[in-house]
Amino acid sequence: MTKPLNIGMIGYGFMGRAHSNAYCKVNNFFKLEHRPVLKAVCARNKDKAQAFANNWGYESIETDWRELLKRDDIDAVDICTPNNLHKEIAIAAAEAGKMILCEKPLAMDVKEGEQMVKAVEKAGVRNMVWYNYRRVPAVTLAKQLIDEGRLGRIFHYRAVFLQDWTISADVPQGGAATWRLDAEAAGSGVTGDLLAHCIDTAIWLNGPMTNVTAMTETFVKERKHAETGQMQKVGIDDACAFLGHFKNGSLAVFESTRYARGHKALYTFEINGENASIAWDLHDLHRLSFFDHRDESKLRGWKSVHVTDGDHPYMGNWWVPGLQIGYEHSFVHQVADFLKSLETGEPAQPDFASALETQKVCDAVLKSAQDGKWAEVG
Ligand code: SOE
Numbered sequence: 158m159t160k161p162l163n164i165g166m167i168g169y170g171f172m173g174r175a176h177s178n179a180y181c182k183v184n185n186f187f188k189l190e191h192r193p194v195l196k197a198v199c200a201r202n203k204d205k206a207q208a209f210a211n212n213w214g215y216e217s218i219e220t221d222w223r224e225l226l227k228r229d230d231i232d233a234v235d236i237c238t239p240n241n242l243h244k245e246i247a248i249a250a251a252e253a254g255k256m257i258l259c260e261k262p263l264a265m266d267v268k269e270g271e272q273m274v275k276a277v278e279k280a281g282v283r284n285m286v287w288y289n290y291r292r293v294p295a296v297t298l299a300k301q302l303i304d305e306g307r308l309g310r311i312f313h314y315r316a317v318f319l320q321d322w323t324i325s326a327d328v329p330q331g332g333a334a335t336w337r338l339d340a341e342a343a344g345s346g347v348t349g350d351l352l353a354h355c356i357d358t359a360i361w362l363n364g365p366m367t368n369v370t371a372m373t374e375t376f377v378k379e380r381k382h383a384e385t386g387q388m389q390k391v392g393i394d395d396a397c398a399f400l401g402h403f404k405n406g407s408l409a410v411f412e413s414t415r416y417a418r419g420h421k422a423l424y425t426f427e428i429n430g431e432n433a434s435i436a437w438d439l440h441d442l443h444r445l446s447f448f449d450h451r452d453e454s455k456l457r458g459w460k461s462v463h464v465t466d467g468d469h470p471y472m473g474n475w476w477v478p479g480l481q482i483g484y485e486h487s488f489v490h491q492v493a494d495f496l497k498s499l500e501t502g503e504p505a506q507p508d509f510a511s512a513l514e515t516q517k518v519c520d521a522v523l524k525s526a527q528d529g530k531w532a533e534v535g
Contacts, residue, residue, distance in 0.1 A: 164235055261286050352519065
């Protein structure tokens with residue numbers, strides 16, 4: 158018999174769907190003591206909340222997140238709102254004694270993030286941030302190879318996250334579909350939305366970063382606001398590139414943009430070590446490229462490992478070797494790990510405190526771009 162874990166989800170956009178799907182699937186594939194129960198979804202628009210509830214099987218709806226937090230039948234709150242609501246909801250949820258699963262980035266900035274960390278620590282509630290790419294099996298395999306010391310001393314960490322969906326000046330800012338372009342709702346542009354993923358993965362794989370030097374650009378200076386219809390100054394970074402140092406002495410080169418025509422979600426990283434290199438590409442997410450200089454010289458070359466075997470991370474829970482899985486499974490894995498953490502007592506990662514480290518790098522990147530100088534992290 159599994160123990161129910163009653164979920165109250167706030168927000169119902171793209172991430173609401175990704176998380177709901179994960180809650181629905183997780184117990185079919187992972188043997189766990191707890192089972193998420195879709196208790197309630199909360200959104201301001203009653204009809205849309207009901208339609209979402211009907212589609213995913215949520216038992217009830219709320220239109221005010223404060224009412225959701227008052228309910229005794231909610232164990233865990235999943236925050237899928239725009240970034241500017243994360244702090245207020247998370248702190249109130251912690252005070253109400255709820256577990257919290259919060260969409261990335263943790264907060265609008267470090268100041269907010271610190272308050273959130275303090276709140277969950279004071280309340281002693283379980284917390285996690287949805288940096289899902291750690292749970293792509295090939296990325297988790299990269300972590301295993303690095304932890305086994307196969308790369309040796311690491312010299313370089315290179316990452317990009319490229320998209321092209323905001324090139325047209327007709328794309329509005331604000332509103333349900335395009336809040337990511339509105340600085341008031343998102344806090345920042347590609348830095349908080351896309352580079353935050355790259356930074357989370359990088360810190361996880363290669364350790365903390367110490368300082369950065371960055372440049373940002375806003376190519377389209379004004380956009381219509383989707384709700385008011387008024388033209389408004391664009392306050393987000395459309396593109397960002399930065400260099401930096403990791404504590405282990407390796408060099409960081411990161412770039413993100415929503416203006417790379419032809420690229421929809423090209424998240425790639427490459428790590429070069431003394432003995433070996435690793436490369437990964439979200440467009441081919443089930444493969445991990447690995448080059449080992451210690452291989453016999455006449456056969457030395459890049460291997461493309463199809464990460465679908467039973468002894469690859471998470472894969473023993475899915476189909477049979479050779480059959481691959483996709484984007485949505487990274488969320489299933491993250492829920493599985495969260496539920497497992499309830500059994501082991503270990504904090505599910507990344508928790509708010511770990512996500513704050515990513516936030517510190519994001520803040521340093523934005524500060525450096527603004528000041529035109531190197532910025533220390535933290
Ligand atoms: C933006 O387009 C976005 O959806 C991000 O918000 C997600 O975090 C990223 O995984 C894909 O792109």
